[in-house]
Amino acid sequence: MEKFSTTFFSLASVLISMQCLIALGGGATNYTTSDESVLLAFKSHLTYDPNHILAANWTTNTSFCHWLGVSCCCRGQNRVTSLNLSNMGLQGTIPPQIGNLSFLTNFNISFNHFNGHLPAELGQLRRLKEFDLYGNDFSGEIPTSIFNVSAIQWINVANNSLSGSLSDYMCSHLPKLRVLWLSYNEFVGDVPSKWGECRELQYLSFFGNKFTGFIPRSIGNLTMLKKLYLGQNNLQGELPLEMENLRSLEILGLRSANLTSSIPSSLFNISSLKELYLLENQLFGSLPMDICSSDVHGLEFLALQHNQLTGSIPRYVGNCTSLRVLDLSDNKLSEYGQEGLVSTKCDVYSFGIMMMEVFTRKKPTDEMFTSDLSLSRWVSEALVKGVTQAIDSRLIRKDEEHFFAKVSCVSSIFELALNCTAESPENRINIKHALALLQKIRLKFLAKLQ
Ligand SMILES: *[C@@H]1O[C@H](CO)[C@@H](O)[C@H](O)[C@H]1NC(C)=O
Ligand SMILES: *[C@@H]1O[C@H](CO)[C@@H](O)[C@H](O)[C@H]1NC(C)=O
Ligand SMILES: *[C@@H]1O[C@H](CO)[C@@H](O)[C@H](O)[C@H]1NC(C)=O
Ligand SMILES: *[C@@H]1O[C@H](CO)[C@@H](O)[C@H](O)[C@H]1NC(C)=O
Ligand SMILES: *[C@@H]1O[C@H](CO)[C@@H](O)[C@H](O)[C@H]1NC(C)=O
Ligand SMILES: *[C@@H]1O[C@H](CO)[C@@H](O)[C@H](O)[C@H]1NC(C)=O
Ligand SMILES: *[C@@H]1O[C@H](CO)[C@@H](O)[C@H](O)[C@H]1NC(C)=O
Ligand SMILES: *[C@@H]1O[C@H](CO)[C@@H](O)[C@H](O)[C@H]1NC(C)=O
Ligand SMILES: *[C@@H]1O[C@H](CO)[C@@H](O)[C@H](O)[C@H]1NC(C)=O
Numbered sequence: 001m002e003k004f005s006t007t008f009f010s011l012a013s014v015l016i017s018m019q020c021l022i023a024l025g026g027g028a029t030n031y032t033t034s035d036e037s038v039l040l041a042f043k044s045h046l047t048y049d050p051n052h053i054l055a056a057n058w059t060t061n062t063s064f065c066h067w068l069g070v071s072c073c074c075r076g077q078n079r080v081t082s083l084n085l086s087n088m089g090l091q092g093t094i095p096p097q098i099g100n101l102s103f104l105t106n107f108n109i110s111f112n113h114f115n116g117h118l119p120a121e122l123g124q125l126r127r128l129k130e131f132d133l134y135g136n137d138f139s140g141e142i143p144t145s146i147f148n149v150s151a152i153q154w155i156n157v158a159n160n161s162l163s164g165s166l167s168d169y170m171c172s173h174l175p176k177l178r179v180l181w182l183s184y185n186e187f188v189g190d191v192p193s194k195w196g197e198c199r200e201l202q203y204l205s206f207f208g209n210k211f212t213g214f215i216p217r218s219i220g221n222l223t224m225l226k227k228l229y230l231g232q233n234n235l236q237g238e239l240p241l242e243m244e245n246l247r248s249l250e251i252l253g254l255r256s257a258n259l260t261s262s263i264p265s266s267l268f269n270i271s272s273l274k275e276l277y278l279l280e281n282q283l284f285g286s287l288p289m290d291i292c293s294s295d296v297h298g299l300e301f302l303a304l305q306h307n308q309l310t311g312s313i314p315r316y317v318g319n320c321t322s323l324r325v326l327d328l329s330d331n332k333l334s335e336y337g338q339e340g341l342v343s344t345k346c347d348v349y350s351f352g353i354m355m356m357e358v359f360t361r362k363k364p365t366d367e368m369f370t371s372d373l374s375l376s377r378w379v380s381e382a383l384v385k386g387v388t389q390a391i392d393s394r395l396i397r398k399d400e401e402h403f404f405a406k407v408s409c410v411s412s413i414f415e416l417a418l419n420c421t422a423e424s425p426e427n428r429i430n431i432k433h434a435l436a437l438l439q440k441i442r443l444k445f446l447a448k449l450q
């Protein structure tokens with residue numbers, strides 16, 4: 001018993017003194033001095049500080065842990081963990097000393113005018129999780145040393161002048177990435193092909209760069225992805241079928257991406273999808289007929305204008321109860337009478353004008369229209385006087401089959417168009433209702449042909 005107590009107490013005291021040794025060991029280097037000197041180096045690299053914010057605040061008569069935008073951790077050691085100098089009008093460069101802030105986890109200098117190259121020493125910041133340089137004037141490449149920062153979760157370097165290409169192996173080095181925002185820079189080269197290990201990625205934007213090549217099939221590995229923007233690049237080829245695996249996707253932005261593709265119908269099986277921007281490409285084929293045929297009607301924006309789509313408005317589009325914008329303008333119009341009407345435009349007013357344009361083959365800007373006689377007024381008068389006056393004579397000839405059924409169908413469409421273009425917005429019917437009515441008109445017409 002006695003022996004046990006002695007042993008126990010001496011063991012305990014050894015343990016206690018070991019903890020002291022460990023604690024003392026941590027203090028052997030004066031990190032306080034070195035983190036402070038890094039911040040002072042940072043301050044001395046500023047070339048412009050319009051409100052003298054750092055000039056007045058980052059002074060050595062207070063501990064740097066109380067300086068504006070600085071957060072510290074680790075009682076007794078005072079290590080800088082966060083630098084948040086967002087939106088202060090600062091100009092300057094990032095000094096290489098930054099690499100010595102070895103406890104830094106958040107670095108945010110967004111909305112300033114920092115310039116120059118990013119120092120390779122950033123790669124020493126092993127604990128860095130969030131890196132936000134949005135809206136500065138940085139140029140040059142992202143240093144490859146960043147691949148040593150495997151803890152990184154958030155990279156936002158959008159709105160700078162960064163260039164260079166991205167490695168295919170980015171994801172195998174940075175598996176924790178949640179946000180990768182590279183939009184509005186000058187990045188070149190192929191879209192990286194290996195996305196398999198970026199399993200946490202939720203936001204990815206390459207918008208507005210000079211990326212080339214195909215959208216890699218492995219993009220389908222990003223099952224957590226919520227927003228994907230690849231537009232305004234010089235890509236080529238198709239929308240990969242694997243995109244259907246993006247089961248968390250809410251926004252897909254592929255505007256002006258030079259894609260030559262049909263629209264995979266499986267894209268519309270993604271139940272989370274709210275906004276789909278495929279405008280200004282060379283998409284061909286027809287819209288999948290079964291859009292909104294399933295239980296999921298969450299789609300809000302569907303922008304497909306300026307493509308080469310053909311065919312007809314999908315059967316159940318009136319069931320897309322959340323749809324606020326459907327823009328199919330400037331595609332190839334299928335012939336009236338075969339497939340129905342293709343072209344619709346963003347809001348209900350332009351949708352109405354569009355319907356009138358299609359069947360009159362007249363633009364609101366046509367010289368026959370004056371301030372007293374608008375396209376809609378003319379159409380509305382024709383509905384009273386004789387609707388054939390307003391229908392383009394090349395569309396329906398008097399001697400052709402089903403003449404009356406066709407004229408009556410166009411009358412209903414004109415009536416609907418006028419309901420869409422009512423002078424005051426509150427008198428206009430909503431787009432969803434308009435699409436449903438159009439669908440009804442079409443069915444009625446098809447029934448008459450039987
Ligand atoms: C560490 O640096 C601080 C601030 O300059 C200073 O007050 C302190 O005496 C230094 N400690 C050691 C052990 O040198
Ligand atoms: C801190 O020191 C600077 C000079 O280094 C001085 O101008 C300023 O008044 C001091 N501020 C405070 C709060 O002591
Ligand atoms: C620097 O700014 C911080 C945060 O606003 C403030 O608490 C501190 O007193 C300021 N220090 C000086 C010297 O102005
Ligand atoms: C960073 O600074 C900006 C502006 O000074 C402030 O609005 C924001 O809340 C700060 N963010 C954090 C995480 O401290
Ligand atoms: C980082 O700190 C080490 C050790 O204190 C020092 O030797 C080195 O010069 C520092 N590096 C930079 C870039 O300041
Ligand atoms: C950086 O600061 C801006 C402005 O305060 C903020 O909007 C942004 O979310 C911050 N970035 C990170 C990674 O927290
Ligand atoms: C980012 O770039 C876009 C396009 O050039 C521009 O519209 C936007 O205002 C920029 N934002 C900032 C904060 O510079
Ligand atoms: C990453 O860190 C290792 C070990 O410190 C170093 O040898 C290597 O050069 C670093 N890689 C880059 C790209 O900086
Ligand atoms: C990523 O996707 C590709 C192509 O679809 C597939 O072959 C690969 O196995 C996936 N990788 C991972 C890690 O899931």
Ligand SMILES: *[C@@H]1O[C@H](CO)[C@@H](O)[C@H](O)[C@H]1NC(C)=O
Nearest residue numbers: 212234235236237258259260
């Ligand atoms: C657009 O795509 C086509 C073929 O799909 C390709 O030949 C062309 O180079 C691409 N354009 C640009 C500017 O990259």
Ligand SMILES: *[C@@H]1O[C@H](CO)[C@@H](O)[C@H](O)[C@H]1NC(C)=O
Nearest residue numbers: 292293294295316318319436
């Ligand atoms: C579309 O909505 C109508 C009612 O507006 C309903 O009768 C029909 O079953 C729906 N069709 C599909 C495919 O959801």
Ligand SMILES: *[C@@H]1O[C@H](CO)[C@@H](O)[C@H](O)[C@H]1NC(C)=O
Nearest residue numbers: 412413415416417418419437
């Ligand atoms: C247009 O609106 C009027 C009045 O609200 C209504 O009687 C008529 O059925 C509507 N026509 C169409 C085609 O929607």
